[in-house]
Amino acid sequence: MRSPRTATPPESLAPRSSLGRVVVLAQRLLAEVIRPDARLLDLTAGNGCDSLFLARHLGPDGQLLSFDIQLSAIEATAVRLAAAGFLPRRVATRVPLHEPGCQLIHDGHQFLDAYLTGPVAAAIGNLGYLPGGDKQLITRAETTLEALRALWPRLEAGGRLALVLYPGHPGGDEECAAVEWECAGLPAAAFDVIRLQVYNRRRAPSLLVVERRL
Numbered sequence: 301m302r303s304p305r306t307a308t309p310p311e312s313l314a315p316r317s318s319l320g321r322v323v324v325l326a327q328r329l330l331a332e333v334i335r336p337d338a339r340l341l342d343l344t345a346g347n348g349c350d351s352l353f354l355a356r357h358l359g360p361d362g363q364l365l366s367f368d369i370q371l372s373a374i375e376a377t378a379v380r381l382a383a384a385g386f387l388p389r390r391v392a393t394r395v396p397l398h399e400p401g402c403q404l405i406h407d408g409h410q411f412l413d414a415y416l417t418g419p420v421a422a423a424i425g426n427l428g429y430l431p432g433g434d435k436q437l438i439t440r441a442e443t444t445l446e447a448l449r450a451l452w453p454r455l456e457a458g459g460r461l462a463l464v465l466y467p468g469h470p471g472g473d474e475e476c477a478a479v480e481w482e483c484a485g486l487p488a489a490a491f492d493v494i495r496l497q498v499y500n501r502r503r504a505p506s507l508l509v510v511e512r513r514l
């Protein structure tokens with residue numbers, strides 16, 4: 301007798317893997333180094349998913365600074381954080397931020413130095429364009445590199461930066477190459493850099509994680 305055909309694959313075969321979802325991997329690797337009182341950065345707030353992930357790891361003394369050049373992204377992030385019970389503050393531009401809590405910054409991440417008042421434990425930069433948004437408003441190699449160079453001296457010992465890189469869109473390949481070149485050139489005595497690549501899918505995003513050594 302033939303065995304009955306099942307409409308859905310068995311649980312073990314269902315396509316549920318998160319291994320290919322580099323954003324999930326980025327978040328997991330950051331979570332390992334986040335203390336409740338840490339200072340965290342979301343370099344590209346977008347729809348606020350990464351900001352919410354970071355906010356959930358913070359205690360009352362921690363601080364999250366989320367940057368975006370698009371007001372609509374700052375608003376979307378504010379809504380997402382508020383819906384989860386956080387009370388994000390929108391801050392004035394280019395002033396040092398001492399207060400704990402979630403702070404939303406309508407400004408380019410290349411100006412992060414103007415806002416920071418101490419070392420950074422974890423940062424994420426989910427690059428490219430906002431899904432469903434204006435594809436002209438992408439992160440760009442030049443300003444991304446400015447942000448990275450401002451961040452390196454601010455990353456605390458043991459602190460990590462996760463960068464999700466997207467090839468394929470106009471400017472994307474150039475930005476990926478510039479960021480990879482920058483990270484590959486970091487001195488090995490001070491930084492560890494790993495790269496994770498979805499190896500069997502063309503144009504898949506890749507992940508770079510930079511950790512400042514102790």
Ligand SMILES: C[S@@+](CC[C@H](N)C(=O)[O-])C[C@H]1O[C@@H](n2cnc3c(N)ncnc32)[C@H](O)[C@@H]1O
Binds near residue numbers: 350408428440
């Ligand atoms: C891939 S999306 C970010 C996704 C987001 N992390 C999330 O969880 O939804 C990239 C974002 O980078 C923003 N962006 C582009 N250039 C920027 C810059 N110089 N500084 C800050 N944000 C920038 C875009 O406006 C866009 O919202």
